[in-house]
Amino acid sequence: MTTRNMEDYLEAIWNLQDKKGYVKAKDIAERLGVSRPSVSGMIRKLSENSYILYEKYGGIVFTAKGKKLAREIKKRHTLLVEFLKIVGVDEQNAQQDACKLEHDVSPETITCLLEFVEFISLLPESSRWKENFQEYLKKRGLLGRSSNKNKKL
Amino acid sequence: MTTRNMEDYLEAIWNLQDKKGYVKAKDIAERLGVSRPSVSGMIRKLSENSYILYEKYGGIVFTAKGKKLAREIKKRHTLLVEFLKIVGVDEQNAQQDACKLEHDVSPETITCLLEFVEFISLLPESSRWKENFQEYLKKRGLLGRSSNKNKKL
DNA sequence: TAATAAAGTTAGGTATGCCTAATAATATTA
DNA sequence: TAATATTATTAGGCATACCTAACTTTATTA
Numbered sequence: 001m002t003t004r005n006m007e008d009y010l011e012a013i014w015n016l017q018d019k020k021g022y023v024k025a026k027d028i029a030e031r032l033g034v035s036r037p038s039v040s041g042m043i044r045k046l047s048e049n050s051y052i053l054y055e056k057y058g059g060i061v062f063t064a065k066g067k068k069l070a071r072e073i074k075k076r077h078t079l080l081v082e083f084l085k086i087v088g089v090d091e092q093n094a095q096q097d098a099c100k101l102e103h104d105v106s107p108e109t110i111t112c113l114l115e116f117v118e119f120i121s122l123l124p125e126s127s128r129w130k131e132n133f134q135e136y137l138k139k140r141g142l143l144g145r146s147s148n149k150n151k152k153l
Numbered sequence: 154m155t156t157r158n159m160e161d162y163l164e165a166i167w168n169l170q171d172k173k174g175y176v177k178a179k180d181i182a183e184r185l186g187v188s189r190p191s192v193s194g195m196i197r198k199l200s201e202n203s204y205i206l207y208e209k210y211g212g213i214v215f216t217a218k219g220k221k222l223a224r225e226i227k228k229r230h231t232l233l234v235e236f237l238k239i240v241g242v243d244e245q246n247a248q249q250d251a252c253k254l255e256h257d258v259s260p261e262t263i264t265c266l267l268e269f270v271e272f273i274s275l276l277p278e279s280s281r282w283k284e285n286f287q288e289y290l291k292k293r294g295l296l297g298r299s300s301n302k303n304k305k306l
Numbered sequence: 307t308a309a310t311a312a313a314g315t316t317a318g319g320t321a322t323g324c325c326t327a328a329t330a331a332t333a334t335t336a
Numbered sequence: 337t338a339a340t341a342t343t344a345t346t347a348g349g350c351a352t353a354c355c356t357a358a359c360t361t362t363a364t365t366a
Contacts, residue, residue, distance in 0.1 A: 003322070005322075005323065025343075025344060025345095026342085034324075034325095035324075035326080036343075036344065037326085037344085037345070037346080038325075039344085040344060040345055041322095041323075041345095043344095045322095057330090057343085057345085084265070087262075087265045087266060087268075087269045088265040088268065088269070089261060089262050089265050093259055093262065096259065097257070097262050100257035100258075101257050104250065104253035104254050105250060108243070109237060112237070112240045112241040112242050113240060115240075115241065115293065116240045116286070119286055119289050133272055136268070137268055156352075178313075178314060179313060179314080187353090187354075187355095188356080189313075189315085190314085190315070190354085190356085191355075192314085193314065194315095194353075196314095198352095209315075210313085210314060210361060
């Protein structure tokens, strides 16, 4: 099994690979806000569990297993962000929350959220669902804020 | 600050208090699927942090601070369950997922979900939003299953 | 009330994951 | 190429949270 932390590292590695074409321990550390020794430790662990290939002082490459998992995590993340935006969470918060939530959503819930997002996107223009919801949020003064921290729970 | 674990224990205590009128370490252990020594440790911690009042071999009582937090956690949980059910997650999965998700949702997202749930419940009968969504799910064969584990991510 | 059972605590150990300080390897550049 | 700077690793420790085994306290009941 993978821990939430292993998933975070895998996702970070995936994103770095995507963005820079290669992955350095130092960059992982920066991205996750963690010390380099922590990264070293996790790299060993991910390597021992065959999610990545690694040799000391060498480069990091996904195994098939690791790639598959990283891709799933990434998809989960993207889906969550999409969903959160639909219900009115702003981009930045959506990104942050997705990172935290993505470890805990069950496959059943993932499926439901996926269906929900699709359903909304497939609604005919005439339904104006999104517009109505946005209207509703606006009326309640909840749109276009960067934070609602002080709102009632 | 509270850890995710402290929150879980506080919620368990809240629920037991609610259901039985009193709280025994043994019941907490059972509810959380954890050993009695683990409960002892956490009780000490919660007590040291003034969430509960406790004396060795005695009863457990919330402080004002603890009660406030426990109530918030509980509300968060209820909201998440409500929301998950709206998007088609079955009761049991909704309960389980809510337990895991409730620690990570930001206040802003909580607010949005709350608005969403309210918005849906306030829709006029004529909109038949829920029915349409259920219809959609049914067509895709996703309703009334106990699990969708094998569905695509 | 004395023996037994149930509940709670302490002691000691495991695993994850983080940190700083010190060391080793690789890269850079003088 | 030799000195320096960068990057990565190991060593040693801290905090959380869990466990089992042994012990203590409280409750039950014979």
